[in-house]
Amino acid sequence: MLELRGIDKVYRSRGKEPVHAVRALDMAVEKGEIVALLGSSGCGKTSTLRMIAGFEDVSAGSIALGGRRIHELPPARRKVAMAFEGYSLYPPLTVRENIAFALKSAQLPRAEVTRRVGEIARLVEIEDILDSYPRAISGGQQQRVSLARALVRDADLYLLDEPMGQLEPQLRAVLRGRIKSLLAERGMTAIFVTHDQTEASALADRIAVMEGGLLQQFASEKELKGRPANLFVASFIGEPPMNLLDAEVTRSDGGFRLSVGTDMGFDIAGAGLDVEAAKTLAATPQVRIGIRPQKIVVGTGDVRVKVVSNQWLGDQSHVAGDCGGRMLIAVIPGRVAARPGEIISFALEPRHLHIFGSDGTYIRHAEGA
Numbered sequence: 001m002l003e004l005r006g007i008d009k010v011y012r013s014r015g016k017e018p019v020h021a022v023r024a025l026d027m028a029v030e031k032g033e034i035v036a037l038l039g040s041s042g043c044g045k046t047s048t049l050r051m052i053a054g055f056e057d058v059s060a061g062s063i064a065l066g067g068r069r070i071h072e073l074p075p076a077r078r079k080v081a082m083a084f085e086g087y088s089l090y091p092p093l094t095v096r097e098n099i100a101f102a103l104k105s106a107q108l109p110r111a112e113v114t115r116r117v118g119e120i121a122r123l124v125e126i127e128d129i130l131d132s133y134p135r136a137i138s139g140g141q142q143q144r145v146s147l148a149r150a151l152v153r154d155a156d157l158y159l160l161d162e163p164m165g166q167l168e169p170q171l172r173a174v175l176r177g178r179i180k181s182l183l184a185e186r187g188m189t190a191i192f193v194t195h196d197q198t199e200a201s202a203l204a205d206r207i208a209v210m211e212g213g214l215l216q217q218f219a220s221e222k223e224l225k226g227r228p229a230n231l232f233v234a235s236f237i238g239e240p241p242m243n244l245l246d247a248e249v250t251r252s253d254g255g256f257r258l259s260v261g262t263d264m265g266f267d268i269a270g271a272g273l274d275v276e277a278a279k280t281l282a283a284t285p286q287v288r289i290g291i292r293p294q295k296i297v298v299g300t301g302d303v304r305v306k307v308v309s310n311q312w313l314g315d316q317s318h319v320a321g322d323c324g325g326r327m328l329i330a331v332i333p334g335r336v337a338a339r340p341g342e343i344i345s346f347a348l349e350p351r352h353l354h355i356f357g358s359d360g361t362y363i364r365h366a367e368g369a
């Protein structure tokens with residue numbers, strides 16, 4: 001449906017160093033799919049969206065939508081609808097006129113325009129401000145108008161830049177659900193930008209994780225969590241973040257022993273490793289190992305930790321423990337009786353360990369992930 005091939009974006013301004021915002025981006029989005037571009041500030045999400053919409057030129061590469069090469073077309077001819085982070089509403093038009101603008105330009109019958117504007121206004125809860133002007137409404141309302149103006153259109157692709165960034169958490173959760181239903185019901189294809197993992201997981205079928213202008217991994221949330229492509233994705237996805245430790249690799253009994261200082265050691269059986277992972281481990285003296293906080297068991301096991309904090313969040317406990325100067329966080333579904341300063345046991349099972357090379361590439365994923 002949408003194919004990005006070898007996309008590069010370099011911003012050049014006089015007297016300044018060029019900024020390489022997007023690098024060699026390949027990405028294919030299926031028809032009817034909802035995709036999130038997720039990453040920290042400045043990673044190239046908005047640049048990617050603006051190149052697809054046509055508000056920025058590509059420095060290299062090609063973009064095809066439904067078999068049409070669109071990267072050389074002006075924005076209006078791409079059949080792409082975009083809701084902007086900065087809203088960009090027309091100040092002299094009312095909210096109703098802003099939303100109806102594209103439908104009127106497409107010469108839809110008046111009754112159809114009225115029906116569609118009413119329907120989308122109800123969905124994003126702005127019926128009461130349809131006759132107001134943009135300057136007279138709040139930032140959160142302007143954002144919803146911008147969203148309505150994009151979603152009301154007939155387009156092959158919908159691009160939403162931080163579509164709910166300005167909204168209260170409660171309204172955000174409600175709108176998220178409604179927008180997801182609308183997109184699914186109509187089989188709309190959409191890409192939205194966010195730096196909020198919860199939002200990405202709640203709305204998207206697949207998530208494209210970006211960092212430093214590079215696509216790190218494009219996969220479902222389950223895949224990103226269970227089979228992260230590299231250390232960056234492993235530590236970026238998941239709340240609280242994956243526990244990471246430096247470990248030394250030595251051979252033992254046909255397998256490997258991973259030692260974290262003198263405090264922790266894990267035996268990885270050779271039989272459970274694929275050939276590639278075993279070869280890499282044999283040649284790698286130092287690795288990074290990762291374990292999700294949800295996989296640590298508290299109150300049993302041979303890792304002794306000094307409790308740093310124990311927080312009950314209403315539905316789970318977060319227990320932080322210090323082990324020889326290394327912090328481990330465990331997430332437990334129930335309450336845990338452990339006071340700061342107490343020495344308790346954590347169990348970390350070797351099968352739950354993700355193993356990465358010192359350059360961040362993955363060597364082995366945890367079992368069952």
Ligand SMILES: Nc1ncnc2c1ncn2[C@@H]1O[C@H](COP(=O)(O)OP(=O)(O)OP(=O)(O)O)[C@@H](O)[C@H]1O
Nearest residue numbers: 011019021039040041042043044045046047048195
């Ligand atoms: N018009 C421009 N001229 C020069 N540099 C730019 C321009 N637009 C973006 N950049 C730079 O390109 C890089 C990527 O920016 P981009 O806005 O795509 O990131 P982002 O991931 O969307 O960030 P945010 O979440 O903060 O919007 C940043 O370093 C940014 O400063």
